[in-house]
Every structure is written in C-alpha cells, then in structure tokens.
Amino acid sequence: MKIAVFGASGYTGRLAVAEARRRGIDVVLVGRGAERLRAAASDAGFQDAETRVADAEDHDALVAAFRDVDAVVNCAGPFARWGEGVVRAAIAAGSHHVDISGEQPYIRHVFDTFGAEAERAGVAVLPGITDDGLPSDLITALTAARVGGEAEEIAIAVDIASGGASRGTIRSMGAMRDTLIDGGLGYEDGELSPRAAARRKDIVLPGGSAPTAVVRFPLPAVVTVPRHVSTRHVEGLASQEVYELFTRLSPELAEQMPEGPTAAQRQAMRWAFAVEVLGAGGRSARGEVRGSDAYGTTAVIAVEAARRLAADGAPAGVLAPAQAFDAAGFLDFLGDHGVGWSVSDVRQ
C-alpha cells in the first residue's frame, strides 16, 4: 500500500507524514517545493522517503505524482483555493482521496461536483476528514440509529477549548469569514440552505450540567449527515464563545502568527460534539464524542481513513464518513488516541 500526502511540507501535512511512518505505511511526500518536502521528510525521521514536486494548479504534474498511489491525503489549504484541482487529479490517477478541509462551502462543492466522475473512475472521495468532520458525522449516524434511523430533527453542537490554531487554519477560516458570520448552511426538507433557521437556542455541551446558549455554525456534518440519515432537519451549532473565536480570524492575522501550536499547546486542546436526534417516531437520543490535540488527531484520522480505503475499498463516489466506514469501529479505533464517545436514550 502506498499513500501520497499532498501539502506534506505544511504544519498538518508533516504530522500526517509522521503518522504514516509510525503506522509503517509507504508514503510519498508531494508539494510545490522540493526543499521544503525534503526538510519535512527529515523532520519526520524519514530521510529516505520519496518526494515528488507538483503545484496544486498543475494537473499533469499532480496526476503523475499520484499515478501509483492507492490513496491521496490532501493537506494543502485553503481548500476553496487549492482543493478542487487535487480532487480532479486524484480521480484521474485512479486514487482514492481524503482531505482535511474544515471549510463547509468547499465540502459541499466537492459533493455537488465530483460524484459522477469519482463513480466512473471507481474511487472514493471523502472531503472533511478531520477531528471535526469525521467524528461528528459518525456519532450522528450512531445516534440516529438509536432512534430507528429516521429523524425529524438533528442538532449538532461543537465545543472547543483551544490551545491555538495553525496559520493554515487561520488563513482558511479567515477566507470564509462571511460564512462563519452568517452561520453557513442548514438542512431543511431535502435542501441545504443558508436560510434554514436553527430551532435550538441552547444545548447541554459535553461535560456540561446546564444548557449553553448556541448560535448557527457552519459545521461540515450539516453537509455530510443528510447523505446517510433520513431526516427533515439538520443544524450546526456553537457557543457564542466558539463563534467569536472563529469570526475573529482573518488571512491578515495568519501572517502575524507562528506556524502552529507547540506540542504542549496541542496536548492542552480539547474538542467535543453533542448531538441530539429527535426520531420520526418521537424517540430521542443523544450522542457525545470528545478528544484532544485537534491537529495530531486530524493526522491520525486522515491517515487511517486513507489506509482503510486502500486496504478495504469503499463504494465509488463522493462519500460521507459514515458511508465509507463502520462508525463504531472507526470511533473505537480512535480510543487509543484519546477519543471517547457515547450514545444514550433521552427520556422525554
């Protein structure tokens, strides 16, 4: 098995390379700068790793770089700017593709654009395979299954205790600031829409004892969950504090910041999702998933997703995490990396 990490010289790309090495997976480092790629290989203790140069806008070079790899892990953001060409090249090369985008508009665009092409090529394309997109999608699948698989209403709320953000995150979130301010998409009666109003004004966040006030927030799971759960309504939510943390970010701020959190800051990070599902039959269930180190966990998740696609295959097309992977199996695998989850009935 061989995987390519595109954007391997970046902050998260280097963590993904180190994770692939730790797992004993043959990895090719791909990116636009030969020297930065070699430095990234050395940083990961992988001096003899293969590097291949390709810019995100050079289709032929990308296809050549991916020609013999089973799966591509794309770590080069902002994805709204650089992501589409990498998806197209991975499909052309016949490689599965996962990316670590947290950009809800881009994730929707990949679903809307590449389904037929990926199906024809027989490959799986999974956008948003991060500590955010994958656990929130999988825990929602498990929570919806608890009420019988048919939902009237799904609320997904994120909580983050941050130890800082990488320059790449600040750049990417800053570039979609208007979407963050507006709250992004909701899902209502078969459609994703920026006008779908949130029904919840508060929710008990994981570890909380009382409801916290929440506002609409552009979570990737709002796009992915309706791909596999039959539901009339999905909303993404965050506390006012998290909303303010993200809406303060801008591309200009990115240039003044260090490349990313230190290892100690990463260990101090905490993230969590609370999911509440009202079933079509009137039953309710609640799911929670929590973890730490957003960047290290994202590297683990993206590499494991690529490994599973390469080893086990998946249906061809653009897929939500729960369409490609066994939800409980993947979340349990993450238990060794500090991720915990639970699903329980909610008594009315």
Ligand SMILES: NC(=O)c1ccc[n+]([C@@H]2O[C@H](COP(=O)([O-])OP(=O)(O)OC[C@H]3O[C@@H](n4cnc5c(N)ncnc54)[C@H](OP(=O)(O)O)[C@@H]3O)[C@@H](O)[C@H]2O)c1
């Ligand atoms: N939970 C989440 O949602 C989550 C978690 C982690 C990361 N992310 C996302 O992942 C992305 C990367 O973050 P990061 O902090 O790792 O960023 P970063 O350190 O800035 O790395 C970006 C990478 O992209 C490469 N790149 C940029 N433009 C390119 C081009 N035209 N052609 C080829 N390569 C290009 C850079 O190459 P050079 O080294 O040559 O500049 C670098 O390797 C961001 O969008 C971030 O939001 C999301």
